[in-house]
Amino acid sequence: MPKEYTPEDLVAIWEEFLGGQERRHQVSAIADLYPDVRSINIDFSEVEKFDPDLANYTLVNPSMSIKSAEDAMKRMVSHALTNPFVHFRIMGLPRDSRIEVRKLRAKHLGTFVSVEGLVRKATEVRPRVTVAEFECARCGHKMTIEQEGMLFHEPLECSKEEGGCGRGPGSTKFRLLSDPSKFVDTQKIETQEPPEGLRGGAQPERLVGYIEDDLAGRISPGDRLILNGILKSQQKGGQTKSTLFEISLDINSIEFEEHEYEEILITPEDELKIREFADSSDAFERIIGSISPTIYGYDQEKEALALQLFGGVQKTMDDGTRIRGDIHIALIGDPGTAKSQILRYMAQLAPRGIYTSGKASSAAGLTAAAVKDEFGEGRWTLEAGALVIADKGLACIDELDKMNDQDRSAIHESLEQGTISVAKAGITATLQSRCAVLGAANPKYGRFDDSKNIAEQIDLPPALLSRFDAIFTMTDRPEAKQDHNVAEHILKVHQRGEIRLHESPEKLTHVNVEEIMRDTAHLVPAMDKEFLRKYVAYSKRITPVMGSEAMQTLEGYYVGIRKLGEDQGASVPITARQLEALIRMSEASARARLSQIVSSEDSQRAIKIVQYYLGKVASEGGKLDIDLIATGTSRSQREQIYVLRSLIQQMSDPRRGVNQDDLMQKAASENIPAEKAKSLLKRLSESGEIYSPQPGYWKLASEERIA
Ligand code: ADP
Ligand code: MG
Numbered sequence: 001m002p003k004e005y006t007p008e009d010l011v012a013i014w015e016e017f018l019g020g021q022e023r024r025h026q027v028s029a030i031a032d033l034y035p036d037v038r039s040i041n042i043d044f045s046e047v048e049k050f051d052p053d054l055a056n057y058t059l060v061n062p063s064m065s066i067k068s069a070e071d072a073m074k075r076m077v078s079h080a081l082t083n084p085f086v087h088f089r090i091m092g093l094p095r096d097s098r099i100e101v102r103k104l105r106a107k108h109l110g111t112f113v114s115v116e117g118l119v120r121k122a123t124e125v126r127p128r129v130t131v132a133e134f135e136c137a138r139c140g141h142k143m144t145i146e147q148e149g150m151l152f153h154e155p156l157e158c159s160k161e162e163g164g165c166g167r168g169p170g171s172t173k174f175r176l177l178s179d180p181s182k183f184v185d186t187q188k189i190e191t192q193e194p195p196e197g198l199r200g201g202a203q204p205e206r207l208v209g210y211i212e213d214d215l216a217g218r219i220s221p222g223d224r225l226i227l228n229g230i231l232k233s234q235q236k237g238g239q240t241k242s243t244l245f246e247i248s249l250d251i252n253s254i255e256f257e258e259h260e261y262e263e264i265l266i267t268p269e270d271e272l273k274i275r276e277f278a279d280s281s282d283a284f285e286r287i288i289g290s291i292s293p294t295i296y297g298y299d300q301e302k303e304a305l306a307l308q309l310f311g312g313v314q315k316t317m318d319d320g321t322r323i324r325g326d327i328h329i330a331l332i333g334d335p336g337t338a339k340s341q342i343l344r345y346m347a348q349l350a351p352r353g354i355y356t357s358g359k360a361s362s363a364a365g366l367t368a369a370a371v372k373d374e375f376g377e378g379r380w381t382l383e384a385g386a387l388v389i390a391d392k393g394l395a396c397i398d399e400l401d402k403m404n405d406q407d408r409s410a411i412h413e414s415l416e417q418g419t420i421s422v423a424k425a426g427i428t429a430t431l432q433s434r435c436a437v438l439g440a441a442n443p444k445y446g447r448f449d450d451s452k453n454i455a456e457q458i459d460l461p462p463a464l465l466s467r468f469d470a471i472f473t474m475t476d477r478p479e480a481k482q483d484h485n486v487a488e489h490i491l492k493v494h495q496r497g498e499i500r501l502h503e504s505p506e507k508l509t510h511v512n513v514e515e516i517m518r519d520t521a522h523l524v525p526a527m528d529k530e531f532l533r534k535y536v537a538y539s540k541r542i543t544p545v546m547g548s549e550a551m552q553t554l555e556g557y558y559v560g561i562r563k564l565g566e567d568q569g570a571s572v573p574i575t576a577r578q579l580e581a582l583i584r585m586s587e588a589s590a591r592a593r594l595s596q597i598v599s600s601e602d603s604q605r606a607i608k609i610v611q612y613y614l615g616k617v618a619s620e621g622g623k624l625d626i627d628l629i630a631t632g633t634s635r636s637q638r639e640q641i642y643v644l645r646s647l648i649q650q651m652s653d654p655r656r657g658v659n660q661d662d663l664m665q666k667a668a669s670e671n672i673p674a675e676k677a678k679s680l681l682k683r684l685s686e687s688g689e690i691y692s693p694q695p696g697y698w699k700l701a702s703e704e705r706i707a
């Protein structure tokens with residue numbers, strides 16, 4: 001049975017507690033430094049040590065207990081301050097009080113609970129009136145009304161007993177005097193369960209919390225916190241009241257989670273197993289074998305995805321420049337090429353992984369938004385999008401091509417700097433989004449057209465595309481051998497899946513269960529998922545450093561390829577961006593082996609991947625041309641555009657311009673096929689360089705430019 005206390009007892013006990021050796025200086029700090037210091041932070045274990053009964057009482061009756069502690073504080077500083085506004089904050093609640101949001105129940109109402117959460121929304125900090133001074137407009141009598149909760153209370157009448165005129169609101173007005181009234185800063189936040197605690201794609205549940213006074217304004221969306229507070233209820237419904245109640249948390253204290261991978265517990269035994277695994281000669285192959293084994297093929301892609309899991313090294317240079325270590329990968333492919341399947345798998349595998357679609361439904365979308373809605377009760381609310389929520393994790397974004405304009409402009413910053421800035425309606429905030437991005441998109445017209453250049457069919461702006469360290473295209477063309485393999489693989493996946501559902505599969509008679517299970521053993525991930533997650537989390541503690549052989553390998557490759565671009569008229573094959581991608585992937589490869597040093601083999605692995613993808617997306621006529629990605633226009637296209645523009649200029653009639661058919665004919669004689677010429681004309685007109693003075697005719701927008 002929990003012990004009961006009278007309010008006087010409580011204040012006395014707390015006074016004794018606060019008067020103790022370790023706490024006394026905290027109280028005197030308030031007396032000396034008020035109002036700059038007005039909170040005392042106490043670890044729950046201290047209270048427990050002092051008086052277990054008091055500690056238990058506080059968990060069950062936090063409002064009463066904390067208020068008494070604050071009264072005790074006030075009494076102790078009364079020699080220096082009159083009626084100060086102080087706070088008693090308790091953190092480090094026992095494990096039993098740590099409740100998941102989805103498990104909060106009626107029995108928790110009014111008790112002290114500790115909730116782990118990811119801040120999704122936070123309003124601006126605005127004052128709330130706590131003690132309102134009123135003046136009667138008729139007689140000038142002044143009244144004080146304490147304000148509790150969110151509803152504003154006005155005087156019912158100008159009280160005669162207190163010397164007023166006795167008029168009610170019908171015959172007089174009560175003016176609020178803001179100067180003598182007292183205000184406190186408040187902030188409303190919404191947290192959601194951290195994604196890694198969720199299993200099986202469950203939607204995270206949310207909890208609203210209120211922060212007051214000196215704690216307000218200290219957190220921003222995307223923060224991971226432990227919130228300690230009192231669970232409160234509010235009645236739902238407006239005019240007609242409902243019997244249903246909403247819950248919210250009156251936050252008493254906040255603990256920030258420092259370490260990105262602390263959610264994943266690694267025991268000393270785990271560490272031993274992890275080390276052992278890293279030392280095995282086929283470690284990397286087994287990691288790749290654990291990535292979507294049910295998906296057939298895509299060996300290079302899976303290798304890159306494995307590197308992405310481990311990531312490169314993020315550096316901060318002497319001058320403060322930050323160089324990202326996150327590896328971004330884009331998968332662009334025909335429908336039904338398992339893109340979504342892979343994304344979902346990776347989101348589950350990666351620590352802090354999330355899966356979302358570019359067509360996000362929330363206002364915050366992929367990045368972040370400042371919105372003024374019901375939640376903020378008149379204040380602006382900053383809401384974190386997927387990339388902020390995945391901070392220090394992996395954001396798997398499906399249908400990247402369908403994102404909204406706001407995301408389109410904000411996503412670059414996230415990819416390169418790992419931050420998202422919001423500047424709207426006086427709110428300026430920078431949120432952290434240091435995550436690797438795995439994006440998927442369909443080609444421009446839904447499916448790749450063999451006859452056209454692949455890069456032209458990618459429907460992402462070049463500025464965005466060129467920030468990906470690897471861009472894989474996945475085409476799906478009927479091809480007998482491949483089709484046979486994929487079909488066989490998929491059929492086996494399903495057959496194995498069916499057999500797995502049987503409790504005693506050995507009783508099945510029409511199939512050879514043993515053989516099938518043996519045959520499909522490769523569908524079992526080479527590492528169990530939990531172990532791989534631990535392995536990845538552990539690997540982040542390693543910071544490999546580039547070895548001299550690795551540096552030579554990378555430099556040799558880069559300089560060698562760039563040389564191909566030196567010839568007159570040749571395209572630029574790769575740029576420094578690819579070199580950085582190579583470095584990141586090499587580091588990731590070393591990390592995957594838990595190696596402190598990046599070896600030549602690590603860089604070779606990176607080169608193989610970059611060479612592979614560039615060959616598919618950034619080559620024209622067998623030559624690499626990075627401009628296909630970096631600017632969206634290949635060198636040969638630029639030449640053709642130049643030719644077309646000259647033709648338009650030469651052939652133009654000053655008034656009517658040039659007839660399209662004549663132009664096409666001439667272009668054909670310059671080796672620009674009609675189809676090509678048409679699409680280039682469309683591009684030129686879209687960019688405003690040419691226009692159509694009348695149907696079927698074209699004119700240059702500005703004649704001088706091509707002198
Ligand atoms: P996308 O997102 O590319 O349109 P999905 O991920 O929805 O494609 O894939 C469609 C289905 O086809 C999935 O169930 C997936 O498992 C299957 N599939 C496609 N390609 C393969 C493959 N290479 N191996 C195994 N299954 C595949
Ligand atoms: Mg899909």
